[in-house]
Structures are given as structure tokens and as C-alpha cells.
Amino acid sequence: MSAAAPSSIAVIGLGLIGGSLGRAAARCGCSVRGFDRSPAEAALHHADFQLCDSVAEAVEGVDAAVVATPVLAMREIIHELRSATVDLAEPPLLTDTASTKDAVAGFVAEAWGTPPPNWVFSHPLAGSERSGFAASSGDLFRNAPVLISPTETSSDAAVSAVSGLWSRLGAVPHILDLSRHDSVLALTSHLPHLLAFALMRAVLREGGAEMLNYSAGGFRDFSRIASSDADVWADIAVCNAGNISRMLGRYGEVLEQLREALDAGDRESLRALFAEAARARDAHYDSESAA
Amino acid sequence: MSAAAPSSIAVIGLGLIGGSLGRAAARCGCSVRGFDRSPAEAALHHADFQLCDSVAEAVEGVDAAVVATPVLAMREIIHELRSATVDLAEPPLLTDTASTKDAVAGFVAEAWGTPPPNWVFSHPLAGSERSGFAASSGDLFRNAPVLISPTETSSDAAVSAVSGLWSRLGAVPHILDLSRHDSVLALTSHLPHLLAFALMRAVLREGGAEMLNYSAGGFRDFSRIASSDADVWADIAVCNAGNISRMLGRYGEVLEQLREALDAGDRESLRALFAEAARARDAHYDSESAA
Numbered sequence: 001m002s003a004a005a006p007s008s009i010a011v012i013g014l015g016l017i018g019g020s021l022g023r024a025a026a027r028c029g030c031s032v033r034g035f036d037r038s039p040a041e042a043a044l045h046h047a048d049f050q051l052c053d054s055v056a057e058a059v060e061g062v063d064a065a066v067v068a069t070p071v072l073a074m075r076e077i078i079h080e081l082r083s084a085t086v087d088l089a090e091p092p093l094l095t096d097t098a099s100t101k102d103a104v105a106g107f108v109a110e111a112w113g114t115p116p117p118n119w120v121f122s123h124p125l126a127g128s129e130r131s132g133f134a135a136s137s138g139d140l141f142r143n144a145p146v147l148i149s150p151t152e153t154s155s156d157a158a159v160s161a162v163s164g165l166w167s168r169l170g171a172v173p174h175i176l177d178l179s180r181h182d183s184v185l186a187l188t189s190h191l192p193h194l195l196a197f198a199l200m201r202a203v204l205r206e207g208g209a210e211m212l213n214y215s216a217g218g219f220r221d222f223s224r225i226a227s228s229d230a231d232v233w234a235d236i237a238v239c240n241a242g243n244i245s246r247m248l249g250r251y252g253e254v255l256e257q258l259r260e261a262l263d264a265g266d267r268e269s270l271r272a273l274f275a276e277a278a279r280a281r282d283a284h285y286d287s288e289s290a291a
Numbered sequence: 292m293s294a295a296a297p298s299s300i301a302v303i304g305l306g307l308i309g310g311s312l313g314r315a316a317a318r319c320g321c322s323v324r325g326f327d328r329s330p331a332e333a334a335l336h337h338a339d340f341q342l343c344d345s346v347a348e349a350v351e352g353v354d355a356a357v358v359a360t361p362v363l364a365m366r367e368i369i370h371e372l373r374s375a376t377v378d379l380a381e382p383p384l385l386t387d388t389a390s391t392k393d394a395v396a397g398f399v400a401e402a403w404g405t406p407p408p409n410w411v412f413s414h415p416l417a418g419s420e421r422s423g424f425a426a427s428s429g430d431l432f433r434n435a436p437v438l439i440s441p442t443e444t445s446s447d448a449a450v451s452a453v454s455g456l457w458s459r460l461g462a463v464p465h466i467l468d469l470s471r472h473d474s475v476l477a478l479t480s481h482l483p484h485l486l487a488f489a490l491m492r493a494v495l496r497e498g499g500a501e502m503l504n505y506s507a508g509g510f511r512d513f514s515r516i517a518s519s520d521a522d523v524w525a526d527i528a529v530c531n532a533g534n535i536s537r538m539l540g541r542y543g544e545v546l547e548q549l550r551e552a553l554d555a556g557d558r559e560s561l562r563a564l565f566a567e568a569a570r571a572r573d574a575h576y577d578s579e580s581a582a
Binding site for chain 2: 212247273
């Protein structure tokens with residue numbers, strides 16, 4: 001495995017994330033091989049990719065392989081990756097793009113026992129409410145944070161190489177401890193997605209879709225992630241169910257506080273909670289835009 | 292009162308909405324008088340407005356007056372509006388921009404008894420997470436829906452005139468029955484705002500502001516409305532507390548369904564709920580962008 005940023009890469013799974021990754025890598029001059037169980041028409045015709053017929057063919061001789069399928073589909077892929085690379089003297093850098101890591105770490109442990117030194121988890125914090133290769137873009141990762149989570153047995157060279165790969169694609173690597181990943185993301189990503197899905201559900205139950213005619217830009221932006229791919233998110237939900245359920249419980253407590261304040265007509269408590277929320281959000285996004 | 296679109300207008304309250312209204316009206320060639328209890332520096336220097344020292348001065352001789360303050364401040368303004376216009380042979384068209392109507396209807400009933408024929412409620416579904424005159428824009432209402440709610444005693448001429456005023460400012464009028472306004476908006480606007488404030492609260496409780504470093508564009512858009520003005524939203528919350536509390540309760544039931552499905556590992560129920568949500572959202576926004 002080369003410690004330098006990879007110059008050839010296999011992308012397994014050519015949806016929004018995998019397609020974007022392949023396009024960004026090809027634009028950087030990387031040689032890109034792609035594999036998808038059901039190759040999208042667009043991918044088939046993408047001149048920058050060499051489409052392969054199997055995981056084994058895709059990873060043969062590459063510097064790095066990235067698994068970018070929905071998380072439950074990674075299990076079988078990871079077993080195939082092991083078979084294709086375990087006997088190599090210089091196996092490729094191996095990583096994934098999953099939004100939940102405990103499940104993927106389980107798949108790696110199933111396949112290898114002890115995770116191999118060339119495996120490092122990564123999770124680009126970029127996406128779109130649209131899905132599939134047709135929605136992919138070589139710009140998707142530009143300035144996006146990417147969370148890098150080494151295993152206990154990841155080599156330093158592999159950690160550097162996966163960070164280098166994402167940097168080259170325009171992303172900004174941050175190390176996040178593997179044991180914290182799923183509880184942190186349950187709060188910052190999985191909870192808001194479920195809240196947005198739930199809002200659409202509540203609207204359909206309480207008044208039907210025509211209620212949306214009485215909504216404004218706030219609703220549109222709030223609910224954008226409710227247009228996300230249902231299968232991708234069902235995988236994430238079941239793979240991180242414990243953390244997400246716990247966060248939903250904590251969130252429910254905040255909603256109960258709000259209800260009590262509403263029922264008591266306690267304007268001052270409501271104002272204080274709103275002001276604290278606005279301050280915290282502004283502090284983050286103002287400093288981000290100033291950076 | 293003229294049934295044609297007003298050519299002179301008084302705007303009471305020069306924050307985001309009132310400022311935008313004045314700017315849009317001035318750009319259409321309307322003569323604009325503005326009044327604010329604490330006139331913003333920017334408003335003072337806005338060449339298109341004639342700033343006045345009182346409600347009475349602002350409304351003298353105008354075709355229309357719009358109350359655009361936070362909702363609780365409207366009570367006193369509405370009493371002043373009555374004093375200034377009740378004895379006029381041709382009183383101006385009177386309207387407001389409040390997000391909750393039961394409270395404002397109560398203020399009108401307090402001031403007049405029977406609402407005057409020249410009063411028609413209006414609610415532009417446009418805004419920004421920023422607030423104050425500095426954030427105002429003459430383009431804020433362009434293509435935005437505006438809900439027009441006549442009282443039982445509004446004259447047809449007044450309903451036409453208030454619709455004409457908003458059309459001239461670029462908005463698209465829709466009639467919404469006054470008795471439905473507050474429950475509909477509790478679902479489509481007030482609930483999402485409170486959910487966004489609550490998410491920031493949950494983030495601060497569960498991990499602190501640095502959690503936001505692990506969030507992506509989904510969180511940013513979902514939480515945008517949590518940057519809204521705390522005082523404006525505290526007024527809205529207490530003025531529509533009953534409906535919002537009821538919607539929070541119904542929303543809590545959906546969250547309980549989600550938790551049960553998560554705890555049971557019921558991927559199929561989760562997928563079905565997510566898919567239904569995405570379909571309903573896409574159907575609305577795809578048809579909107581096609582229109």
C-alpha cells in the first residue's frame with residue numbers, strides 16, 4: 001500500500017456518493033474503476049470510469065478501494081474485498097463512506113477477525129436530498145468535512161493516505177474516534193433526518209399534502225432532507241437504532257418542555273430557549289462563513 | 292377607501308417584513324410613510340420612506356396602512372389605528388402581516404367591536420432567519436404566497452384592494468378562511484420553527500456546540516429557522532399556544548411510532564414511512580418548480 005495519495009482507485013457502489021467520488025477522483029487525474037451491482041445507465045456511459053464486473057476485478061492492482069453502497073449492502077462487499085486482497089503483499093488502502101460505523105466495523109471484524117492495518121473508516125459529511133449516479137457531482141466534497149476514524153489496528157500510513165485521498169478530492173479531514181462516531185452522528189445527522197421525515201408524516205396525517213400550499217421557505221429548507229433516499233435511510237436507521245432511539249427520547253424531553261411552556265403561556269421561557277438556540281446556531285455558522 | 296391598488300401606504304413596524312414591504316412598495320412608485328417605535332438607523336436614512344413620529348401621522352391621508360410589528364405589539368398599534376381612522380369618511384385600507392390571526396382579530400374586536408369593513412387580514416409567507424430592517428429586501432415577497440383572510444364584515448372592495456396591494460409587491464394571494472388560519476399555520480410554520488429551536492437545544496444539552504463540527508448541509512438547512520428572531524417567535528408561540536401545543540402532541544405521536552420501529556428493528560416500517568414522506572415532499576416541490 002502506498003502512503004502517498006492514491007493514483008488509482010476502485011469505487012464500489014456508484015450512487016450519489018460513489019459516483020461523486022469517482023468523478024472527483026477522475027478530475028484529479030486518478031485512474032478510476034467502478035463497480036455497481038446494478039450499474040446506472042449514466043455510469044455505464046461515463047467516460048472517466050472503467051466499469052468492472054466484480055469487486056475482485058475492480059480492486060485488482062489499485063492503490064485504494066472505497067465502499068460507497070448503502071450500509072447493509074456493505075456486508076457482502078466487505079467479504080468480497082477480503083477475499084480479493086487478503087493474500088496481496090501490498091493490499092490497497094480500504095475505506096468506506098458509511099454514515100454508521102458500528103455496523104461496518106462488525107462486517108470488517110466478521111471478514112478479517114482483527115481489522116487489517118490498511119482499513120480506515122471515513123465518512124464524508126456531504127450529500128443531497130437527490131440520490132443515484134444521476135445526482136452525483138465532482139464538486140460534492142469540496143470544503144465538506146470528512147470524518148476519519150482509524151481502527152485500533154489501522155497503520156499510520158493508512159490513516160495518512162485516506163486523509164490525503166479525501167483532501168485531494170476537496171474535503172477537509174477531521175479525526176473522530178470510532179467509538180464516538182455513531183452517537184455523535186445520531187444527534188447531528190440521523191435525528192434531523194428522522195425529524196424531517198416525521199414532519200412530512202405529521203402534515204399528511206393532520207391535513208394532507210395540500211397543507212404545503214400554506215408553507216414558506218422555512219418549511220421547504222427544514223424538510224429538504226425528507227426527500228432523501230428511503231432505502232439508504234432505512235439502512236442507517238436500523239444500523240444505528242439504539243443511538244437514534246435514545247436521541248429521539250432526549251429530543252422528546254425538549255418538546256415536552258416546550259409544550260409545558262406553551263400550555264402555561266410562559267413567554268419568557270420560550271423566548272429564552274429560542275434565543276439560546278439562535279445564538280448557538282449563529283455562533284457556529286457565522287464563524288464558519290468567516291473562516 | 293380606494294378599491295384600486297393603493298398608491299400611498301403607511302407601514303407600521305420597520306423590521307424585516309415591514310422594511311421589505313416599504314421597499315417593495317416604494318419601488319412600485321407607491322408613496323411610503325413609515326413608523327417604528329425605535330426606528331432603525333438604516334430606516335432613518337432610507338430615502339424612499341417618509342419617517343413619521345406617530346401612527347396617526349403615518350396614516351394621515353394614505354390609501355392603506357399595514358401593521359408589521361411583532362404580534363403582541365399590534366394591540367396598542369391597532370387601538371391607535373382606530374383612533375386615527377374611525378371618524379374618516381374614507382378610511383384607509385387596513386391590514387397586518389401577523390403569523391397568528393386569532394390574537395389580532397381579538398385586538399381588532401377590542402378596538403372596534405365589530406371589525407370595520409376596511410380591515411382584511413393578510414399574512415405573507417416569506418421571511419428570513421435574519422431580522423430587522425437591515426435584513427429587509429424589496430424582493431422578499433416576489434412569488435411568495437400571501438394568505439388573505441377577510442373578516443365576516445370585510446367589504447369586497449377591501450378584499451380586492453388588499454389582494455391587489457400584495458400582487459403589486461410580487462406576492463401571490465390565496466384566500467384562507469380566518470377560522471382555519473392559526474391551526475394550518477401551527478402545522479406548516481410554527482411547528483417546524485419550534486422543532487428547529489428544539490434541535491439546537493438538544494444539541495447543546497447532549498454534546499455542546501462543538502457537535503456542529505460534525506454536521507453537514509442537512510443540519511444547516513434544517514436548523515436555519517432556529518436563527519429566527521426570538522422575540523418575534525415568542526409572541527407567535529404564546530398567541531397560538533393551543534394549536535402549536537396540539538400539533539406538538541401529534542408530532543410526538545409520530546416520533547413514538549418511529550421509536551417503536553427503531554426499537555423493534557423494523558426496517559420495513561421505517562422505509563415505508565421515509566418513502567411516503569419523500570414522495571409527498573417531492574410531489575409538492577416538483578410541481579411547484581414546474582409551475
